[in-house]
Amino acid sequence: MVVMRRSMVALLEKAQAGDDAAWRSILDRFSPWALNLARRRLPRGLPAEDAVQEAFLATFLKLGDLRSKEAFPSWLASIIVSQCSRMTSGLPPEVSLARLDVCGLLPRAGQSDPEDALQTGEFLAAFDAALKELPAHLRDVCRLHYRHGMSVPEVALACALPEGTVKKRLFTARPLLQERLAHFRGEGLFRVGYMPVSDHLLAMCADHLARGRNLPLHSRRYLSWTALAGDLERGRLDAAFIMAPLALALHQSGTKLLYVMDGHHDGSSLAVSRRAGRTRRLGLPCERSTHRVLLSRLGQQQPTEYGDLPTLVVNPSSAISSMRQNAIGSFFCAEPWSAKCAHEGIGETAIRSRDILPGHLCCILAVRRGFAERQAHVVTDYVRALLTARDRVRRDPAWGARIQAASTGIDEGVARIVLEQRAISFDDLAPDAGRMDDFARMALDSGVLAAPPDLSGFVCRDLCASA
Numbered sequence: 361m362v363v364m365r366r367s368m369v370a371l372l373e374k375a376q377a378g379d380d381a382a383w384r385s386i387l388d389r390f391s392p393w394a395l396n397l398a399r400r401r402l403p404r405g406l407p408a409e410d411a412v413q414e415a416f417l418a419t420f421l422k423l424g425d426l427r428s429k430e431a432f433p434s435w436l437a438s439i440i441v442s443q444c445s446r447m448t449s450g451l452p453p454e455v456s457l458a459r460l461d462v463c464g465l466l467p468r469a470g471q472s473d474p475e476d477a478l479q480t481g482e483f484l485a486a487f488d489a490a491l492k493e494l495p496a497h498l499r500d501v502c503r504l505h506y507r508h509g510m511s512v513p514e515v516a517l518a519c520a521l522p523e524g525t526v527k528k529r530l531f532t533a534r535p536l537l538q539e540r541l542a543h544f545r546g547e548g549l550f551r552v553g554y555m556p557v558s559d560h561l562l563a564m565c566a567d568h569l570a571r572g573r574n575l576p577l578h579s580r581r582y583l584s585w586t587a588l589a590g591d592l593e594r595g596r597l598d599a600a601f602i603m604a605p606l607a608l609a610l611h612q613s614g615t616k617l618l619y620v621m622d623g624h625h626d627g628s629s630l631a632v633s634r635r636a637g638r639t640r641r642l643g644l645p646c647e648r649s650t651h652r653v654l655l656s657r658l659g660q661q662q663p664t665e666y667g668d669l670p671t672l673v674v675n676p677s678s679a680i681s682s683m684r685q686n687a688i689g690s691f692f693c694a695e696p697w698s699a700k701c702a703h704e705g706i707g708e709t710a711i712r713s714r715d716i717l718p719g720h721l722c723c724i725l726a727v728r729r730g731f732a733e734r735q736a737h738v739v740t741d742y743v744r745a746l747l748t749a750r751d752r753v754r755r756d757p758a759w760g761a762r763i764q765a766a767s768t769g770i771d772e773g774v775a776r777i778v779l780e781q782r783a784i785s786f787d788d789l790a791p792d793a794g795r796m797d798d799f800a801r802m803a804l805d806s807g808v809l810a811a812p813p814d815l816s817g818f819v820c821r822d823l824c825a826s827a
Contacts, residue, residue: 369429376423387416390433394440401444411447415440421509490540498533501526506537535580549578550731550738553588553600556581556768557676557694558778559627559723560601561760562786564767565749566742577742581767584675585646592617592726599727599739604796605648605803607726608813616729618820619791621743623723627784628654628713629698632690633683634706643674643682643691648808650722651692651713653799656806658716683707694722695778696770703774712783719785721799732823739823750786753779793819 368389374382394415398408418439426435487507491499504510504518505526512530516523538549554560567579580597582588585606592600593615601623611617628651632638644651652671659667669690674682679691680701690710691697701707713720725746732739753760761776778784796819803809 368432372423372426372429372432376426383420390436391416394436397437397440398444401441402447411440411443415443418443418509486540487537490537493540494533494536498529498536501529502533502537505530535578538578549576549598550735550742551578551580551596551598552742553580553582553591553597553602555585555588555601555676555694556583556770557627558696558764558775558784559624559694561753561764561779561784562623562746562749563601565753565760565763566745567767568763569749569752570742570745576738577745583677585649589646592728595728597728598731599725599742601723602726603646603648603650604721604724604799605650605653605808606646607724608800608803608809609648610726611818612809612811612813617726617818618729618732618823619796619818620725620727620732620739620820620823621746621791622721622789623725624789625719625722625785625787626712626714627722627778628692628694629709629783630658630690630692630711630713631679631683631698631701631707632710633686633688634708635683635686635689638689639686640669641688641690642669642671643679643688643693644671645676645693646673648803650720652808653803653806654713654716654720655692656808657802658711661716680704680706695783696764696774699777699783700770700774703771703777714783719788721795724791727820727823732820736823743823747789750789753786791819791821 368386371382371385371389375386391412394412395408398411398415402408402411415436419436426432491503491507494502500519501515501521504515505512510518512523512526515521516526519526535551552563554563563579567577570577582591585603588597588600589602589606589610591597592602593610593613599620607617607619630642642655644655655666655669655671659669672682672688674688674691674693676693676697679688679693679697682688683691683701683706690707691701698707698709702709713722725743727739749760757779758776760779761772764770764775765772793815797815800809800813800815804812
């Protein structure tokens with residue numbers, strides 16, 4: 361027993377000094393015992409392997425904090441028990457292996473162990489270089505969380521910040537780190553942008569389904585349509601879920617895009633404030649929006665009420681606060697913002713976009729032509745993931761609502777209302793040249809587009825054969 365204890369202490373000393381083989385020996389020695397402990401602690405249906413993997417990662421990241429090496433087994437046991445408790449309670453792990461893998465901070469499954477990659481000087485140098493390129497407020501929380509293995513509450517305490525702020529900064533930094541570390545991993549990324557709207561639910565769900573798979577997907581959430589369109593134009597995104605008028609405008613200005621599939625149909629609502637003496641000003645998500653096209657059509661149908669409304673560009677996530685301040689008296693944008701507005705008692709849904717033009721085109725998946733030509737299989741795999749997500753949402757709207765809540769912070773109940781009321785449709789998503797031509801003509805008539813777009817080569821059905 362004394363010899364075994366000395367052997368373990370020697371391995372720990374070597375592992376702390378950076379000996380990869382010593383760490384692997386520790387893994388081999390303790391893995392069976394750790395699995396048995398996790399299985400005893402977890403209820404049926406929760407994978408013990410996940411708990412052990414997360415616990416070993418946390419242990420590795422905190423190995424330098426271990427004072428008494430003889431206490432390693434009990435220390436490891438406490439970490440495993442803590443991780444099992446978090447899984448049982450539905451809480452995220454303190455150090456998420458899945459999140460680190462998405463960030464590009466771990467090698468692909470089937471290659472070397474995560475600990476090997478984290479321990480190599482090349483990786484640490486690449487990660488430190490990536491950290492230095494981040495803004496200072498993002499750099500500090502990432503260094504503490506990813507580099508030193510501190511949990512979100514620990515980072516919040518160390519930086520004197522609310523936990524929500526820490527989570528937001530880690531979320532903002534994640535795609536930046538992922539992009540900078542992609543070269544280190546020897547892979548290219550498929551960079552896809554989306555907005556926090558129900559229209560883009562499939563993007564959120566596909567991102568969730570793709571984690572841990574071989575698809576090199578890097579999804580980024582935007583709050584501004586202008587920022588999303590700008591990054592697609594400048595090549596900072598390879599693809600985006602983007603409103604058709606914006607995509608057509610980019611196409612007209614020389615950005616070579618392919619219309620690969622529809623993101624959805626319908627899905628927007630016009631909400632009106634309940635405030636007495638509300639301003640007549642209507643909030644729209646951007647100048648070249650589907651909603652401006654539909655508003656023009658609505659003005660023709662109901663000229664007295666909607667024929668000559670002054671408008672203001674307001675990002676979807678700012679629409680409710682703008683209505684509270686009476687900067688706008690109504691807004692027309694994608695759900696779930698109208699549903700949220702009604703849920704909070706601030707306004708009520710006056711009309712849905714499907715009532716103006718049933719089954720209308722709105723957001724499409726637009727891919728930069730160069731990327732699609734180089735990486736057609738990646739785009740095809742992504743479309744397949746989107747369609748898988750579509751089928752899952754059809755079967756289980758509650759699942760889709762949970763994913764949207766986790767991806768955007770929108771209340772799960774509000775997200776579910778939109779799906780259960782069928783305010784949005786994910787049917788018939790294959791790109792349709794006739795549908796796009798009709799919509800382009802409406803966009804031109806409404807003044808959203810300045811000139812007729814050339815749609816030759818824009819519609820691409822080859823990558824979405826089964827939509």
